[in-house]
Amino acid sequence: MDRSEMDDFVANAALLAAHLTQQCEKAVSEQQAAVRDLRHSADALEDSVAAGKLELQQHARGAIREALARELADASRSLEEAVDRLQQLGERLRVEQSSAGLRMRMLEWKSIASLSVAAAILVGGSAYAAWHNLQRAERAQVRAEVLEALRHVAITSCDGRPCVKLEDGLRRWTKNDEYVLVDTGASVEAASR
Numbered sequence: 001m002d003r004s005e006m007d008d009f010v011a012n013a014a015l016l017a018a019h020l021t022q023q024c025e026k027a028v029s030e031q032q033a034a035v036r037d038l039r040h041s042a043d044a045l046e047d048s049v050a051a052g053k054l055e056l057q058q059h060a061r062g063a064i065r066e067a068l069a070r071e072l073a074d075a076s077r078s079l080e081e082a083v084d085r086l087q088q089l090g091e092r093l094r095v096e097q098s099s100a101g102l103r104m105r106m107l108e109w110k111s112i113a114s115l116s117v118a119a120a121i122l123v124g125g126s127a128y129a130a131w132h133n134l135q136r137a138e139r140a141q142v143r144a145e146v147l148e149a150l151r152h153v154a155i156t157s158c159d160g161r162p163c164v165k166l167e168d169g170l171r172r173w174t175k176n177d178e179y180v181l182v183d184t185g186a187s188v189e190a191a192s193r
């Protein structure tokens with residue numbers, strides 16, 4: 001992976017992280033708006049319930065007056081049913097508020113998990129890129145050492161046999177004593193061992 005690919009990878013990872021952050025922030029904002037709407041609806045429902053309760057109380061009073069004249073039992077039964085319905089509405093409202101809170105917490109945890117995964121991918125990619133660049137640097141160092149050594153050595157062919165121009169005191173080629181003969185038979189035997 002060359003530097004431009006690494007830069008592209010890092011840029012893409014940063015874009016991904018930014019996109020995930022935006023998505024999380026958007027989701028949190030939408031959930032907060034939904035909670036506000038739910039609270040507004042709950043307040044409106046509470047006002048409506050209070051108005052309904054007041055109306056129901058007024059109606060109940062009138063019904064009780066009539067019921068006293070007619071049937072007291074029927075009036076109290078309808079009043080109990082109305083109270084039960086109001087209690088059920090109140091309970092349903094509490095359950096919906098609890099559910100909305102749970103969804104918000106789940107979205108928050110999912111957002112945190114998404115950001116953590118994106119950060120881990122970014123760190124892992126950066127670590128891999130650094131390791132890969134170190135490997136390339138080591139290979140470049142070895143190549144540089146070989147090139148430096150080759151600057152001090154001359155390799156040629158001496159009557160069809162390889163020979164190297166090296167230091168003094170070694171067996172030399174008879175036609176040009178600046179070159180040392182290379183014993184290729186010994187290197188073949190050493191290689192086969």
